[in-house]
Amino acid sequence: NAGVTQTPKFQVLKTGQSMTLQCAQDMNHEYMSWYRQDPGMGLRLIHYSVGAGITDQGEVPNGYNVSRSTTEDFPLRLLSAAPSQTSVYFCASSYSPSGANVLTFGAGSRLTVL
Amino acid sequence: AQTVTQSQPEMSVQEAETVTLSCTYDTSESDYYLFWYKQPPSRQMILVIRQEAYKQQNATENRFSVNFQKAAKSFSLKISDSQLGDAAMYFCAYSTGTASKLTFGTGTRLQVTL
Numbered sequence: 001n002a003g004v005t006q007t008p009k010f011q012v013l014k015t016g017q018s019m020t021l022q023c024a025q026d027m028n029h030e031y032m033s034w035y036r037q038d039p040g041m042g043l044r045l046i047h048y049s050v051g052a053g054i055t056d057q058g059e060v061p062n063g064y065n066v067s068r069s070t071t072e073d074f075p076l077r078l079l080s081a082a083p084s085q086t087s088v089y090f091c092a093s094s095y096s097p098s099g100a101n102v103l104t105f106g107a108g109s110r111l112t113v114l
Numbered sequence: 115a116q117t118v119t120q121s122q123p124e125m126s127v128q129e130a131e132t133v134t135l136s137c138t139y140d141t142s143e144s145d146y147y148l149f150w151y152k153q154p155p156s157r158q159m160i161l162v163i164r165q166e167a168y169k170q171q172n173a174t175e176n177r178f179s180v181n182f183q184k185a186a187k188s189f190s191l192k193i194s195d196s197q198l199g200d201a202a203m204y205f206c207a208y209s210t211g212t213a214s215k216l217t218f219g220t221g222t223r224l225q226v227t228l
Contacts, residue, residue: 042218
């Protein structure tokens, strides 16, 4: 099993450019989510999905879009990148939305916006 | 809103010694889960231990154990017989019983010395 796969691992963007961070899981997990990690702030939830076709906002959703057309994939889109979006991004999934379930994390994607 | 506080930005322990990392949280929920995650330099988020709030017994996983004080809303992690491979960033996290959305603390960087 590959688990949760994130691509790319590293990306440098210029202000105003758009890009998509890809996330795929092969565990048939219902729940998928995106976090960003900034120094001194831990991980913060951006968006999440409890199943195909269903998405919702987390703590810091501004500047990001998501969609969930399949169970396996949950891409995160930056429509117009800003330096404040320089961060490490993590995708995570679990079998169901219940808090009892443990999240499986991807390896992270480091994004730098110049 | 739930909050998770880790008051120790950095800790150091000698190899083979014991260290305790502190975590406090604030919630009005009765059904919730608490986690400790380890993040080594590889950036991968690794689950260390998990505690269900309804269980009075403290969770243990080999050299890792927690001291869960529900009334005090405290959830500390004890690492016994510390090893060089334990050096990492440690995050305390919280989720409600009904949602996999994790709220993270700001992390404690653990250094292990010879």
